[in-house]
Amino acid sequence: xxxxxxxxxxxxxxxxxxxxxxxxxxxEFTSEKGREYDQSYEFPWEFYRKAAKLxxxxxxxxxxxxxxxxxxxxxxxxxxxxxxxxxxxxxxRAGAGFxxxxxxxxxxxxxxxxxxxxxxxxxxxxxxxxxxxxSSDAEIAGLETNAVKEGDQWVINGTKTFITCGYIAEFNxxxxxxxxxxxxxxxxISQIIVERxxxxxxxxxxxxxxxxxxxxxxxxxxxxxxxxxxxxxGQENRGFHQxxxxxxxxxxxxxxxxxxxxxxxxxxxxxxxxxxxxFLQPIHRxxxxxxxxxxxAMKIEAARLLTYKGAWLLDNKxxxxxxxxxxxxxxxxxxxxxxxxVTNEAIQIHGGYGYVDSDLERYYRxxxxxxxxxxxxxxxxxxxxRESYRENKLPLP
Numbered sequence: 034x035x036x037x038x039x040x041x042x043x044x045x046x047x048x049x050x051x052x053x054x055x056x057x058x059x060x061e062f063t064s065e066k067g068r069e070y071d072q073s074y075e076f077p078w079e080f081y082r083k084a085a086k087l088x089x090x091x092x093x094x095x096x097x098x099x100x101x102x103x104x105x106x107x108x109x110x111x112x113x114x115x116x117x118x119x120x121x122x123x124x125x126r127a128g129a130g131f132x133x134x135x136x137x138x139x140x141x142x143x144x145x146x147x148x149x150x151x152x153x154x155x156x157x158x159x160x161x162x163x164x165x166x167x168s169s170d171a172e173i174a175g176l177e178t179n180a181v182k183e184g185d186q187w188v189i190n191g192t193k194t195f196i197t198c199g200y201i202a203e204f205n206x207x208x209x210x211x212x213x214x215x216x217x218x219x220x221x222i223s224q225i226i227v228e229r230x231x232x233x234x235x236x237x238x239x240x241x242x243x244x245x246x247x248x249x250x251x252x253x254x255x256x257x258x259x260x261x262x263x264x265x266x267g268q269e270n271r272g273f274h275q276x277x278x279x280x281x282x283x284x285x286x287x288x289x290x291x292x293x294x295x296x297x298x299x300x301x302x303x304x305x306x307x308x309x310x311x312f313l314q315p316i317h318r319x320x321x322x323x324x325x326x327x328x329x330a331m332k333i334e335a336a337r338l339l340t341y342k343g344a345w346l347l348d349n350k351x352x353x354x355x356x357x358x359x360x361x362x363x364x365x366x367x368x369x370x371x372x373x374x375v376t377n378e379a380i381q382i383h384g385g386y387g388y389v390d391s392d393l394e395r396y397y398r399x400x401x402x403x404x405x406x407x408x409x410x411x412x413x414x415x416x417x418x419r420e421s422y423r424e425n426k427l428p429l430p
Contacts, residue, residue, distance in 0.1 A: 054114035085154025099152030109289035116293030124247035128157035138267030159202035180209035199251030244398030291368035302379035366413035
């Protein structure tokens, strides 16, 4: 087993980013706004645009296109601090996250066209992978949405669903089957950029929804959608590999969001436990409350360490692909698990007021999706198990 020495102390620059992100979110966003966005199913555009002006949105995008060119650790700090202030702010990263595919795999023309608008907060983007019949099984079963070359165009037909920000995205990075004869089928998947308003593209807002309502999820229908061949992102028939290489990065960010929501819920429960009285004394004097607080604190810190270890590996050991994949899967699976547990316990500490008259019920609802998006908890555990057997040179299950 490889031994890696890491320094988990933040640099001064990272501490400054953390402080700036926290102060900005606390100043610009309120629980009242969070509730409004939740009830209206609206994306928090006002906050998104203000955050973009300060460089938070394009944190990990190249400087030459308006970004900050920061590493994964710095990029994790921002959504963690935003989500700590309010769970609705987890929508902010969702609006810009998939733009990172463009500098990784895009042409110079694509970079100049799309990245500056993201960095300036003018638009959001989406990646369309999941289908009504295919999601986690895309590696084996391929996809039904297909793209066929006709002259100098791609002609796309099919349906995508549960697409994060798909209803408001100015462009979608659509995963299509471009070689139906490929064996296995995932070797025939490509990514193609389709802009909003393209003839034949229809977006339907998915609601009602349990949570994550500040992120407008959509079902996208492609009916003979025609786009130029130059809209291909990266290499033809290499789309699945591009997706998987990006997921190691994006799943780390999701873990940071989970840590942030858990931290916010914990701090609210901690404070409330000193204010709420039962049996003529504050409930934090009861041992069962103290144990709840202790368990919550331990779980959050463990999730944070897993998350930032994954981020550190991405920044410092980019060639250790299997090691990264395993640790990112651990971070994403564990953080998504504990945020549900922490928000649940925070509600329990608040009692009826947690269920009826607090933001914690929204935190609880918003947290639930994190164990599903970009690879379910079951998929993450499959990865961890597989890599554990492989590391120890044992037969794969």
